[in-house]
Amino acid sequence: MLARIMLILGLLSGCCFSAELILPTVFSDHMVLQREQPVPVWGKADPGTEVAVEFAGQKKIAMASASGRWQVILDPMPASSESRVLKVSCNHQSAIENLKFSDVLVGEVWLCSGQSNMELSMDRTANAAAAIAEAIHPKIRLYQTPEIFSRTPVEQIDAAWSVCTPESVKSFSGVAYYFGRKLNQDLNVPVGLLQSAYGGTPITAWTPPDGFKGYDTLKAFYRQAEELSQREKIDRATTSGLYNGMLYAHVPFAIRGAIWYQGERDHKDGMLYVDKTRALLNGWRSLWGYEFPFYFVQIAPYAYGDEDPALLPLFWEAESMIVKTVPQTGMAVISDCATPNNIHPPNKKDPGIRLALLALDHTYGKDLVSSGPVFQTLEEEGGCLTVHFGFAEGLSTRDGKAPDWFEIAGPDGVFKPAQAEISGSSVLLRSSEVPHPIAMRFAWNKVAEPNLVNGAGLPASAFRTDCLTHRD
Secondary structure, eight states, rough: HHHHHHHHHHHHHHHHSSOOEEOOOOTTTOEEETTTOOOEEEEETTTTOOOEEEEETEEEEEEEOOTSSSEEEEEEEEEEOEEEEEEEEEETTEEEEEEEEEEHHHHEEEEESEEEEEEEEOGGTTTTHHHHHHHOOOEEEEEOOOEEEEEEEEOOOOOOOOOEOOOHHSSSBBHHHHHHHHHHHHHOEEEEEEEEEETTOOOOGOEEEGTTOGGGHHHHHHHHHHHHOOSSSOOOOOTTTTTIIIIGGGTTTOOSEEEEEOOOOGOOOOHHHHHHHHHHHHHHHHHHTSSOOEEEEEOOOOOTTTOOOOHHHHHHHHHHHHHSSSSSEEEEOOOOOTTOOOOOOOOHHHHHHHHHHHHHISOOOOOOOSSEEEEEEEETTTTTEEEEEETTTTOEEESOOOOOEEEEEEOOOOOEEEEEETTTEEEEETTOOSSOOOEEEESTTOOOOOOOTTTTTBBBBOOOOOGGGGOO
């Protein structure tokens, strides 16, 4: 009997004092570490344990806190395609535990998030078979976060990095893949794509609770986020539930920035979506500790049943306002590759490449055209409105026809279709039904697929002048 008791005590003693070393699953074989930035490495170990992290000639040491949390910061490193090992070890009560992550590269890491159009896998995109067969890119690495809702933050999830191959890319985001492929080709550095997307979800589900603070328009969402842990049931529309389940475990893994394709679930929000996006970014950037770039896809034209045709343009207007008012943001317009009767356009190559153009231009300083024509000013003379555009070098139409989806209105506020003519970087608008025009709008319909583009082939976004805005 005594021997049995001693055996049990011995086993319990071993449980209490054996070294325990755990890292988030975002650290795995085949991962990419962010170049030219400090790189946090963190995890859990027994309280008081000394943890050492070694990589690329660096060795950093940390002590696990009373809660077991530890973190080191690797110094910024240049890009490297060399396959190397990241080693993490600890020594506690003479028990040594080593973790080794192999085939680790250094390059560019991007968070890829949103709802179904970001989640849409390569095997569901246009020209899928050929594109998948060609997806042999050993310097592109993919991480696909499982779909998890949670009342409280989840620290460990079941996922790992993989090398981009035809097999691994099949179920991966098409938008993210084409984005990463373009960066890899143009920058010639490894690229890590950290996918965290879930269809049918609102932006508030991805927002950390503290992101809502300070916005009178979002007080209800902050209360919902604070009360989430007390709810008996949750679903993918519960505030902060996807942040808890699909993002928390990745913070603060070093990233260059984020790409985002979301909004179909929130398309009735109008300008409220601007505050929601600010809240999302305030929350994310605060947690990561720096103001990283955020590039998003403007949602595509779609019929949305019998809804008012002007409802979706109000959302497009809000998305454009994000770029004007929120630092380090950019928008890829895809009205020319939409499917108005399908909310999931299968063309994910153009959205991915246009997001990459924004990053190459604004983040990597490649000085290229990354935006379609953007409205600047409006002039009226002799019954003709002249619409001046920026980013309009080579202004033309993609089908060789006159510009379409332009409307003008007089003092009565009634909009009529306009005859449009390109003149340099401007468009001239007239209508026999509107002898004294004072306002105009462009692509102001939920199924509008306008033909106006610049010399780079990038389309103009829907917009309207503001003198009649209050009447809509």
